[in-house]
Amino acid sequence: MGLRTREQYLQGLRDGRFVTFKGERVADVTTHEHLGVGARHTALDFELAEAEAHRELFTWADDEGATHSRYFKRPENAQDLLNRREMIETSTREGGSVVLLVKEIGTDALFALDLVSRVVDEKAGTEYNARVAAFHRHCRDNDLTLAVAQTDVKGDRSLLPTQQEHPDYYLHIVEEREDGIVVRGAKAHTTGTPFVDEIIVLPTRAIGAEDADYAVAFAIPVNTPGVKLLASPFGAGESPSQFHSPVSSRHRLVDTLTIFDDVFVPKDRVFLQKEWQAAGFLANTFVEFHRFTAVSYKPPLCDLFIGAAALLADFNGIQKASHVRDKLMKLIAWTEIVRGLSRAAAFDCRITDFGLAVPNIIQTNLAKYHFAAQYHEAIGWVQDIAGGLVVTGPDEADLASAEIRPYIDRYLGGAGVNAEDRLKALNLVRDLTASDFGGYNQLLAIHAEGSIEAQKITIYRDYDLDRCKDLAAQIIGVERS
Numbered sequence: 001m002g003l004r005t006r007e008q009y010l011q012g013l014r015d016g017r018f019v020t021f022k023g024e025r026v027a028d029v030t031t032h033e034h035l036g037v038g039a040r041h042t043a044l045d046f047e048l049a050e051a052e053a054h055r056e057l058f059t060w061a062d063d064e065g066a067t068h069s070r071y072f073k074r075p076e077n078a079q080d081l082l083n084r085r086e087m088i089e090t091s092t093r094e095g096g097s098v099v100l101l102v103k104e105i106g107t108d109a110l111f112a113l114d115l116v117s118r119v120v121d122e123k124a125g126t127e128y129n130a131r132v133a134a135f136h137r138h139c140r141d142n143d144l145t146l147a148v149a150q151t152d153v154k155g156d157r158s159l160l161p162t163q164q165e166h167p168d169y170y171l172h173i174v175e176e177r178e179d180g181i182v183v184r185g186a187k188a189h190t191t192g193t194p195f196v197d198e199i200i201v202l203p204t205r206a207i208g209a210e211d212a213d214y215a216v217a218f219a220i221p222v223n224t225p226g227v228k229l230l231a232s233p234f235g236a237g238e239s240p241s242q243f244h245s246p247v248s249s250r251h252r253l254v255d256t257l258t259i260f261d262d263v264f265v266p267k268d269r270v271f272l273q274k275e276w277q278a279a280g281f282l283a284n285t286f287v288e289f290h291r292f293t294a295v296s297y298k299p300p301l302c303d304l305f306i307g308a309a310a311l312l313a314d315f316n317g318i319q320k321a322s323h324v325r326d327k328l329m330k331l332i333a334w335t336e337i338v339r340g341l342s343r344a345a346a347f348d349c350r351i352t353d354f355g356l357a358v359p360n361i362i363q364t365n366l367a368k369y370h371f372a373a374q375y376h377e378a379i380g381w382v383q384d385i386a387g388g389l390v391v392t393g394p395d396e397a398d399l400a401s402a403e404i405r406p407y408i409d410r411y412l413g414g415a416g417v418n419a420e421d422r423l424k425a426l427n428l429v430r431d432l433t434a435s436d437f438g439g440y441n442q443l444l445a446i447h448a449e450g451s452i453e454a455q456k457i458t459i460y461r462d463y464d465l466d467r468c469k470d471l472a473a474q475i476i477g478v479e480r481s
């Protein structure tokens with residue numbers, strides 16, 4: 001099987017999976033009033049691979065000439081990483097600034113599992129790498145979609161898994177059998193789970209020998225018995241109207257509390273089983289790839305902020321005001337630093353002994369840190385330029401009313417723009433920054449791909465401070481011990 005069509009993908013989601021939304025079982029995620037928006041959004045991945053304008057970027061031919069989705073291309077050099085980031089940025093732009101995330105995050109995990117399983121096999125004499133490679137081929141050849149459930153619910157954050165009041169605050173192995181393992185636990189915030197074929201599970205953190213049962217990684221189909229997806233209703237658009245919610249009426253992510261209620265995982269799908277020394281290594285290696293995905297998909301949203309603010313500066317007749325230029329310049333700097341650092345991370349990648357290209361860790365984390373740390377300030381600049389009508393404007397029904405519309409046309413026009421077009425631009429700002437969807441985006445900016453402190457820790461840990469200390473010592477003539 002080669003590339004799947006959009007219809008084949010959507011058909012694959014009708015497989016009896018256990019999904020709930022607002023207290024009720026969902027029979028079909030693709031036709032559900034709210035979740036269906038997310039399914040149509042993620043189906044864009046398959047449309048882009050078929051579209052003539054995008055086919056070259058979104059597909060790749062292997063050595064035998066078989067065509068696959070480019071997401072499954074193992075990055076071996078800077079160009080592979082640049083192609084990958086370009087593909088992620090393009091699909092996010094086509095998705096109205098919302099990442100699709102049905103192949104991006106899963107392949108990040110596949111690359112990390114490839115690297116880590118080789119090291120574990122070497123040290124422990126296990127055979128995980130062959131299983132990872134077989135699963136990778138299965139996903140590639142069947143053009144499958146994947147979610148990654150890494151973040152455990154974690155209970156008391158200051159305690160390790162076995163120190164917790166409740167043994168299930170981290171996902172763990174409850175039974176080991178000849179033919180596989182049984183796992184129990186719940187993973188939080190898993191993005192896109194209702195719209196994918198497979199879930200990859202990874203450990204969240206480094207652990208000690210006493211927590212070995214919690215050192216577990218595997219992949220299973222979403223409709224595996226015992227897997228339960230509790231879909232979050234938050235982040236939906238405020239209305240299905242394109243006038244009111246120009247982005248979120250058509251594009252959205254859905255995250256789940258992903259429950260593993262004594263789930264059996266067959267042996268060939270287990271990629272880590274109690275090798276506790278590798279749990280932190282796997283968690284961090286995944287993050288190295290996933291933060292690169294993150295900073296590849298952030299720029300389209302930043303571009304939309306710049307565009308909406310600049311349009312409204314024109315519509316409000318303030319484009320020449322010095323404070324407006326200052327805010328637009330700061331938005332541009334914020335955006336292009338993220339974009340530039342993400343490209344630099346590809347150029348400055350490290351090639352491992354196994355020939356895998358890993359994005360530069362400092363540049364990737366700096367891009368993510370810079371994006372997240374300035375996100376709320378950036379929203380403030382856009383809202384300032386737009387004005388209060390972002391949250392006090394009239395409804396679409398008012399525009400449709402013959403009695404009310406003349407007042408809107410008369411009073412809400414701007415500089416060289418009619419009232420309706422100005423309101424459309426204001427609604428874009430509300431959708432992106434001041435709606436349920438806008439609030440979701442704020443939390444996503446701070447926490448998705450790891451909270452801000454995680455980036456700071458990584459930058460400090462991985463930065464070559466010795467190089468700078470040597471330089472300072474050399475200039476003052478001090479010998480470093």
Ligand SMILES: Cc1cc2nc3c(=O)[nH]c(=O)nc-3n(C[C@H](O)[C@H](O)[C@H](O)COP(=O)(O)OP(=O)(O)OC[C@H]3O[C@@H](n4cnc5c(N)ncnc54)[C@H](O)[C@@H]3O)c2cc1C
Pocket residue numbers: 105148149150151153154157158187188189190191192255443444447448449450451452453454
């Ligand atoms: C929109 C969205 C999508 C996401 N998608 C996915 C996904 O697809 N898959 C996935 O696995 N995860 C996903 N995540 C999870 C994301 O990686 C986590 O939200 C993030 O790592 C923070 O974890 P948390 O939410 O449990 O918050 P916490 O870890 O509880 O963080 C809250 C605060 O506590 C601090 N803190 C936590 N532990 C400690 C400690 N030991 N000592 C000191 N301070 C501490 C943090 O720095 C932070 O300031 C997603 C999150 C969001 C918001």
